[in-house]
Amino acid sequence: MKLDILRDLTLEELRDKEKNMRKELFNLRFQSAVGHIENPNRFKEVRREIAQLLTIVRLKQDEAS
Numbered sequence: 347m348k349l350d351i352l353r354d355l356t357l358e359e360l361r362d363k364e365k366n367m368r369k370e371l372f373n374l375r376f377q378s379a380v381g382h383i384e385n386p387n388r389f390k391e392v393r394r395e396i397a398q399l400l401t402i403v404r405l406k407q408d409e410a411s
Contacts, residue, residue: 352402360406364399367392
């Protein structure tokens with residue numbers, strides 16, 4: 347996901363997106379445990395996107411303070 351797009355989102359939208367990404371990560375872990383994972387490389391992508399979201403949330407919170 348493009349960082350420019352993420353920076354334009356509000357804190358509430360970023361938190362919703364983080365929640366959805368964590369659900370996707372849970373589903374990927376579940377698929378992996380069952381042995382029916384379609385794209386194992388998606389783990390890395392989802393974890394990276396969550397980290398980017400958290401970084402942007404932190405920056406926005408620091409700006410607001």
